[in-house]
Amino acid sequence: MKLLHLDSSVLGPHSVSRQVSAAIVDRLRKTHPGIEVSYRDLTTTPLAHLSGSHLAASQGAAPDASLQPDIAAGQQVLEEFLAADIVVLGAPMYNFTIPSQLKAWIDRILVAGKTFKYSAAGVEGLAGNKRVIVAISRGGFYGAGTAAAVGEHVETYLRWVFAFIGINNPEFISADGVQAGPDHREKAVAGALKAASGLAA
Numbered sequence: 001m002k003l004l005h006l007d008s009s010v011l012g013p014h015s016v017s018r019q020v021s022a023a024i025v026d027r028l029r030k031t032h033p034g035i036e037v038s039y040r041d042l043t044t045t046p047l048a049h050l051s052g053s054h055l056a057a058s059q060g061a062a063p064d065a066s067l068q069p070d071i072a073a074g075q076q077v078l079e080e081f082l083a084a085d086i087v088v089l090g091a092p093m094y095n096f097t098i099p100s101q102l103k104a105w106i107d108r109i110l111v112a113g114k115t116f117k118y119s120a121a122g123v124e125g126l127a128g129n130k131r132v133i134v135a136i137s138r139g140g141f142y143g144a145g146t147a148a149a150v151g152e153h154v155e156t157y158l159r160w161v162f163a164f165i166g167i168n169n170p171e172f173i174s175a176d177g178v179q180a181g182p183d184h185r186e187k188a189v190a191g192a193l194k195a196a197s198g199l200a201a
């Protein structure tokens with residue numbers, strides 16, 4: 001069994017989502033002895049933003065030599081994703097949504113013919129055989145019924161993205177209100193770590 005662990009926080013050792021994603025992976029190492037874990041830090045080895053040249057190359061145009069390393073990096077992250085049985089993703093909220101480094105990764109894994117296809121019935125996800133667990137950390141509170149709920153574009157966005165490629169039941173562990181004061185932060189992190197340590201196998 002293969003687990004792909006990804007982080008996208010730019011806050012390094014101060015990151016909450018990194019702490020929680022690591023705890024999720026620790027838990028899964030215990031519940032799945034022998035699991036093969038690979039790790040990708042999307043901030044230390046960022047993927048380039050998509051360009052017209054990338055899209056042309058994906059449609060079969062001969063790419064410029066300067067684009068080759070990045071095309072290869074994109075293929076590598078797609079293959080890593082396709083090979084994984086479990087994906088654990090650290091996803092902080094920056095300006096109401098995911099970090100641009102994580103968006104660049106999503107742009108490389110949503111690939112027609114690989115993770116989804118268009119058919120007479122509409123879009124069909126092709127990656128539904130994976131378990132996806134996301135560690136979210138947010139400075140504020142965006143729960144259902146709050147005034148801020150409409151500004152939440154991390155969990156809502158990722159649910160949509162994963163459903164698009166056939167993963168209809170991603171799991172989320174969230175630390176909320178980490179900027180609402182030290183007490184809130186401590187409580188939110190402890191709650192998320194507890195949820196991680198109790199994750200189902």
Ligand SMILES: Cc1cc2nc3c(=O)[nH]c(=O)nc-3n(C[C@H](O)[C@H](O)[C@H](O)COP(=O)(O)O)c2cc1C
Nearest residue numbers: 009011015016017092093094095096137138139140
């Ligand atoms: C650049 C930046 C933008 C942020 N934007 C938001 C925001 O829009 N809403 C929010 O609730 N918190 C925001 N925060 C707070 C983070 O969500 C919070 O610090 C969280 O812990 C970040 O995850 P990380 O610690 O894993 O990086 C922002 C933090 C940073 C550094």
